[in-house]
Amino acid sequence: MSSELARLFEAARAARDRAYAPYSAFQVGSALRDEHDRVHAGCNVENAAYPVGTCAEAGAIAAMVATGGRAIREILVLGPGPGLVTPCGACRQRIREFASPDVLVHVADFDGIRASFTLGTLLPDSFGPENLVHDA
Template sequence: MTSLDTLFEAAKAIQAKAYTPYSRFKVGAAIATPEGQIFTGCNVENAAYPVGSCAEAGAISAMIAGGGRRIGEIVVMGEGKHLVTPCGGCRQRIREFAAPDTKIHIAGPEGIRKRFTLDELLPFSFGPDNLTDR
């Protein structure tokens, strides 16, 4: 299993690579699979604002491309003094590959600021089980 320190450092390293010429607000995300693989992503902005992508979406894409299918835990690192939790769309993206008790660690440069489960961030969520239990 991957240590939380390793996951934190991976999120911090990828955050520095974010492409944010408009907001200047860098976000990094690091996913650990249950098997211990780590996948990272950073936010990528675009002059046509809706076309940008979130760090969590990038990390999930990297995980899928690398053969992973389950999120064991995730660290999301943002800047500033406020918690930078996944947006609504990314909460749903995480839900696709995570269990309700999956740990989502919210970090700043100084370390982990708060921990949530997916169920705390996205209660009563719609997911793959809703489509197979018909």
């Protein structure tokens, strides 16, 4: 694992440990690297009024935006279980708002990286910010 990926892994693991998941007990952490090589992390936060909770990826993106970041260069999602914990559909679109289709999305569990995908693989033929650019 590269040092950059190790930074994301450790940040996601630390965030996951702070997740608020009293209903599902399914704690997820996410970390991303922005255009300034800063790492931002988030965790899932559940709410008794389903579906008002927040995904870990959304938290990491919000942390990036709050510090002035505007581009995701790489993102990692860490979750438990035998299946891959890939971003949900809404988070794939959230990631797409700040990332190009060639950005890597890494999926991990406690033992390390299980799979890596491009965002374009997870969200093919996506609708992004460039679709809304108008000619003046």
